[in-house]
Amino acid sequence: MSDDKTPDPRRRMVARAAREIAPGMVVNLGIGLPTQVVDHLPAGFPVCLHTENGMAGIGPTLPAAEADRNLIDAGGAYVSPIPGSAYFDSAVSFALVRSGRLDLTMLGAFEVAETGDLANWKIPGRFSPGAGGAIELAQKARRVVVLTTHTDRKGNPKLLARCTLPLTATAHVARIFTDLAVVDITPGGFALRELARGITAREVQEATGAPLALPAGDIPTF
């Protein structure tokens, strides 16, 4: 189902991110917003979804009453197989990530720098549960994109010149999907690519902690 028409900017961001997935890709969707991307893919879309705890070919999430106690994704949701799914151990699961077989990962973020650095696992003194599989996903997926609100709860920008929090990986983020815009990481820093409906480039720049290059001509909306 496509939700490009929904008035909820987060849903539109997630729907837009779903269009980043090309047929035949192997994709890992991080916990939180990224997981919702799958709901925006057309039925029967050919993509292999990977989860770190040892599965390729994730099928629909199941309610507790229908769940298999032995079948979860890395976020703890009860999932199901599809025809052609495979289970494997944790070493094989990350062999897939590190050896270049993961085409795309979509991750959440605390901060993203204009250099493509990502911080998404630790806020010293407040939040330090460990990085899980995030470091390898962020460092080794062929394409790393981030889904995040453009600012934090206090309105502070999450897209920055430099990250202030402990890094997950350096220079690997290629693109950021937010509730306001689609922003690419380029050799010159952040570049605005698309705007959420009703948002202006100026509003995006004001919510961004580093310079934002604007495209020539009209800016597409999502």
Place this chain on the structure above:
Amino acid sequence: MSDDKTPDPRRRMVARAAREIAPGMVVNLGIGLPTQVVDHLPAGFPVCLHTENGMAGIGPTLPAAEADRNLIDAGGAYVSPIPGSAYFDSAVSFALVRSGRLDLTMLGAFEVAETGDLANWKIPGRFSPGAGGAIELAQKARRVVVLTTHTDRKGNPKLLARCTLPLTATAHVARIFTDLAVVDITPGGFALRELARGITAREVQEATGAPLALPAGDIPTF
């Protein structure tokens, strides 16, 4: 079947070596004479036989007419499973060897030194097909014993002060079974433990290229 009574000294050597295997051991028998050791174990003897190409729990060798084309041992013999056998890949097969799960290996030898060094894979200019799994077996089995004729075809000793051929591993051989004797490697060098029937300690010393410590009192025979 026990062949301790056979007049063939090689068969007696192999039968004696079979008594080196304790119940419950995991054992790898090298190509050639060592493979024959299994024929001298009592029926139903509890031992797990390993082969490098990916099997634990080797059952009887089969003639071509009964063979499974997909089931061989590392020497190319067609083998069969027993209840509880397992197949695995080549990485797991040597994980078993290197991590200390292989209790005993019995190997052939070109030369064994009084220090426990072994040369059994290469004769420069004459024989260099590659070491296969021999280096890891010789270096990592918990106990490494050698089965070999005491001298080569020309009558030259194979038990030497120092190996002259390229080494397989250093200082890992614990015991040598030959057609003449059972010889241990000790901190002091070769030590005679047992004699083949009809052989004297002096004959063993003459066929050995380094000093041989004799036990006090009677020397057991096999």
Place this chain on the structure above:
Amino acid sequence: MTSLPDKTASIEAAIAAVPDGATIMVGGFGVPGTPFTLLRELLRQGQTGLTLIKNDANETGMGLDHLIAAGRVRKLIATHIGLNAHAIAAMNEGRLEVEFCAQGILAERIRAGGAGLPAILTDIGLDTELAAGKQRVEVEGRPLLVETALRADAALIHADRADRFGNLAYVATARNFNPLMAMAARLVIAETETLLPLGGLPPDAVETPGVFVDRICPLTEISEEYGVVRR
């Protein structure tokens, strides 16, 4: 024809061989594959001063959490303990030492231990604080981290099916770290939901060869802890 020895043991006897101060690997990623019954018995017997190696710290009130709450755990090597507020509090208060690894590197360090490799070289985490204090080497002009192998005194494994020689098979995402840990400890203890006779597990269906397993403990009951978590 040779035969294969029987390694079945009672859970009490198997766990009794684990001493105070032991380093113990514990299978599981969240609930699936966690050997809850072996952990219960470890709690009951009282071994203390333990170093545990597990992907996570389970959730509060489950599995590993019982041991942490009882003060039995000196150190935890893990990748993520975000679902266990007790563990995070114990860490923050200095009652529990926690060493974090990248998840796939934890898997590889355990696998290296099981494969008899002293260490692996990787670029994972090179630019992060997880690289702090780790030896670096340059190979073919590339800086790499030395990640040393992990081995344990004991590994506690949860299998779906097993035979009496200790050949194991897992199910779905309950596999996770279990086959890796089942190769990397001096004493490998596996609990199994179903115990099969020798030959009951076809040789091609074996996921952990019995050669690596020391004790096989059939479960008489699948307790609530193994069930679906209703959040």
Place this chain on the structure above:
Amino acid sequence: MTSLPDKTASIEAAIAAVPDGATIMVGGFGVPGTPFTLLRELLRQGQTGLTLIKNDANETGMGLDHLIAAGRVRKLIATHIGLNAHAIAAMNEGRLEVEFCAQGILAERIRAGGAGLPAILTDIGLDTELAAGKQRVEVEGRPLLVETALRADAALIHADRADRFGNLAYVATARNFNPLMAMAARLVIAETETLLPLGGLPPDAVETPGVFVDRICPLTEISEEYGVVRR
């Protein structure tokens, strides 16, 4: 619900993607697991200047030997070629460069390639001539050899069963190097004795996840080469 793509291909088309000068991993230990049909097609198409990575060189007149005899192989990385007198002669006459590895280290180097690890550290062969020329590092006071990962342009794999996504299962000792090589190449081509529809291989029975496999080629015939060798 998503679906999984179909990767079936003809043997001709699959092998046509392998260029001259390629480094190619070839599964099999002796006869079992050797992809004889893929090798035949490689011989027919004529790619040359190849570097092959295989446990052994098969026997004379079989598998790899055809390529060596036709002068297509520049270099062979192997553990033991004792059953192929042609290969030994070609090596001794300088027509074929051979790099020997300890068998389990060859397996680990390939596995490291498939696991995205640049290298492993080991003490295997430290006192032998196989250590010559290899980088040494000291870790925790222990001298170790750096064994670098192997990756290939293509891997030729023999499976017993496979589905259309490329999930593979092997049988008996035909497994050997196949699952390792099936993770370690840019282009992984698997021939299969039986092709199953999606869902025909239960997710727990998959030995190589289809994620690693690029082309799946059903065999229409099991030629004599796959049979029992009568010596």
